[in-house]
Each structure stands twice: as C-alpha cells, then as structure tokens.
Amino acid sequence: xxxxxxxxxxxxxxxxxxxxAPARSDDEGxxxxxxxxxxxxxxxxxxxxxxxxxxxxxTVLLNWDxxxxxxxxxxxxxxxxxxxxxxxxxxDTRIDDASAAPSVTSADLPSLIFDVEPL
Amino acid sequence: xxxxxxxxxxxxxxxxxxxFRLLSRRHLRSxxxxxxxxxxxxxxxxxxxxxxxLRVWTHAPRWQPLASFKTWLTRIVVNLCLDRKRRRVIxxxxxxxxxxxxxxxxxxxxxxSEIDRHVAAxxxxxPERQRAAIVLTYREGLSNAEVADILGSSVxxxxxxxxxxxxxxxxxxxxxxxxx
Numbered sequence: 001x002x003x004x005x006x007x008x009x010x011x012x013x014x015x016x017x018x019x020x021a022p023a024r025s026d027d028e029g030x031x032x033x034x035x036x037x038x039x040x041x042x043x044x045x046x047x048x049x050x051x052x053x054x055x056x057x058x059t060v061l062l063n064w065d066x067x068x069x070x071x072x073x074x075x076x077x078x079x080x081x082x083x084x085x086x087x088x089x090x091x092d093t094r095i096d097d098a099s100a101a102p103s104v105t106s107a108d109l110p111s112l113i114f115d116v117e118p119l
Numbered sequence: 120x121x122x123x124x125x126x127x128x129x130x131x132x133x134x135x136x137x138x139f140r141l142l143s144r145r146h147l148r149s150x151x152x153x154x155x156x157x158x159x160x161x162x163x164x165x166x167x168x169x170x171x172x173l174r175v176w177t178h179a180p181r182w183q184p185l186a187s188f189k190t191w192l193t194r195i196v197v198n199l200c201l202d203r204k205r206r207r208v209i210x211x212x213x214x215x216x217x218x219x220x221x222x223x224x225x226x227x228x229x230x231x232s233e234i235d236r237h238v239a240a241x242x243x244x245x246p247e248r249q250r251a252a253i254v255l256t257y258r259e260g261l262s263n264a265e266v267a268d269i270l271g272s273s274v275x276x277x278x279x280x281x282x283x284x285x286x287x288x289x290x291x292x293x294x295x296x297x298x299x
C-alpha cells in the first residue's frame with residue numbers, strides 16, 4: 001500500500017503536534033521520581049570497591065577499548081625503547097665512556113653480537 | 120562553573136550526589152515523558168525513569184563521553200521500556216506498592232482534543248519497537264541513524280519500523296486526518 005505525499009505530511013504534522021503538547025502529568029511524575037531518589041541512600045557505584053581513587057588504575061588495564069590513543073601508544077613505545085636500551089646496556093653497568101665499549105669476555109652476550117676488532 | 124551534562128557526569132563518577140541531583144532535575148521530566156510515550160502507562164513511566172537515573176548513578180564511574188549524555192540516557196530509557204514490556208508479569212496486589220496518582224492523567228485526557236486522544240490511542244496500539252521508533256523520531260527529533268544507534272539496529276531496519284508504524288497509524292487515523 002503506497003502512501004500519498006499529502007497523507008504523509010498530514011500524519012507527520014499530526015504526530016508532531018501530538019508530541020509537542022506538554023503534559024502536566026509529566027511534571028508531577030518527575031517530582032514523584034525525584035522524591036523517591038532522595039528518600040533512600042543511593043546504591044554503590046560500579047568500580048568503587050577499591051578504596052581511594054589511585055586504586056582505580058587496574059580498571060584502566062582491564063579496558064579493552066583498542067581504539068588508538070596517542071598517550072597510550074607513546075607510553076608503550078617509550079617502554080619498548082627503554083627496555084631495548086636497558087637490555088643492550090645492562091642494568092649493572094654505568095652509562096659512561098668506560099663501559100660504552102662492549103666487553104670481550106666470552107660470557108657477555110654483546111660479544112656474540114659485536115666482534116671487537118683487536119687494536 | 121561549567122555544569123554541562125558531561126561535566127556533571129565526571130563529578131557524579133566521583134560520588135558527587137549534589138551533581139546527581141542537579142542532573143536528575145534537569146532531565147527527569149523529559150525522561151518521564153519519553154517513558155510514558157513508549158510504555159503508554161504513567162506508573163510504568165515513573166518506574167522506568169527511577170531505574171534509568173539509578174543506572175546513571177551506578178555506571179557514572181565507567182561512563183566515557185563517546186556519545187552525548189542525552190543519547191546515552193535515551194538509550195537506557197528505551198531499553199528499560201522495551202525490557203519492561205517483554206518481562207511484564209502478574210504480581211500479587213501487595214507487591215504493587217504506592218499506586219501512581221491517576222487523577223492528573225484522567226484530567227489530562229479530558230483536556231485533550233478528540234483527535235489527540237485518537238492519536239494517543241493509535242500510538243499506544245503500535246508494537247513496542249514501532250512505537251519507540253515513532254516516539255524517538257517525532258518527539259525527540261532524532262535522525263534515523265541516531266534512532267538506529269539507540270535501538271541497536273540498522274538504519275534500514277529503523278526505516279522499515281517507521282514505514283510500518285505510519286501505515287498502521289494512517290489506517291487508524293484516516294478520518295481524523297481528513298478532519299484536520
């Protein structure tokens with residue numbers, strides 16, 4: 001059954017008028033609901049079982065929102081670079097000229113990669 | 120002080136009850152009206168409005184401004200209305216609690232024109248999802264894409280709902296349309 005454009009316009013106008021009419025019962029209903037909301041304590045909010053706002057950080061780790069977020073990507077890249085640098089340099093060595101050259105000791109992993117040419 | 124809905128939601132997420140009361144006062148009337156149009160019942164509408172605002176409170180810590188607060192709240196209200204229709208059960212009279220004051224509704228209906236009553240009755244006779252689509256489109260002024268987002272369906276499905284709803288309304292309201 002196809003509709004005539006005039007019928008569509010009339011129906012649209014009728015529906016628009018109908019919903020635009022204010023209903024006094026809605027104001028009174030809203031007042032009743034507001035009264036009910038203030039009559040008793042509000043329930044516990046989700047995710048607030050850990051005391052203190054700083055303990056909410058685990059929820060960030062549980063956030064499976066995989067949309068790109070530049071702060072997150074930057075933090076991940078920084079951790080990767082840091083781990084790479086520490087892995088190469090070693091935590092037990094000082095970052096100075098004396099320790100910059102790889103050791104020739106056979107037990108050192110860098111010696112497997114960098115074959116230092118004897119002077 | 121910025122008291123936009125999104126700002127208030129951030130405060131509510133931290134447990135600010137004053138912010139929650141302010142947000143409730145701002146939106147309760149439209150929530151009750153939307154629920155009344157979808158459920159067709161003032162008592163159900165008040166229950167839905169109360170549940171919706173309590174969900175706003177409990178989920179505020181997890182809320183993220185991916186969509187506007189109004190859209191999120193509308194989605195909650197529509198889902199609660201549709202769930203209420205699906206899960207309607209017969210309860211003993213003792214579980215009814217305080218009845219809604221029907222007098223204003225009765226007075227409201229007496230004050231409406233005859234045509235408006237017919238329109239209301241025709242809308243109440245629609246299936247729930249068709250009624251929800253009509254209310255969201257004509258009362259909330261949402262686009263088909265926004266209605267689809269709230270109903271969790273596709274734009275084409277919403278268009279189908281609207282076409283079918285308007286066909287049924289046109290059939291029931293034809294004498295009133297001609298009188299207009």
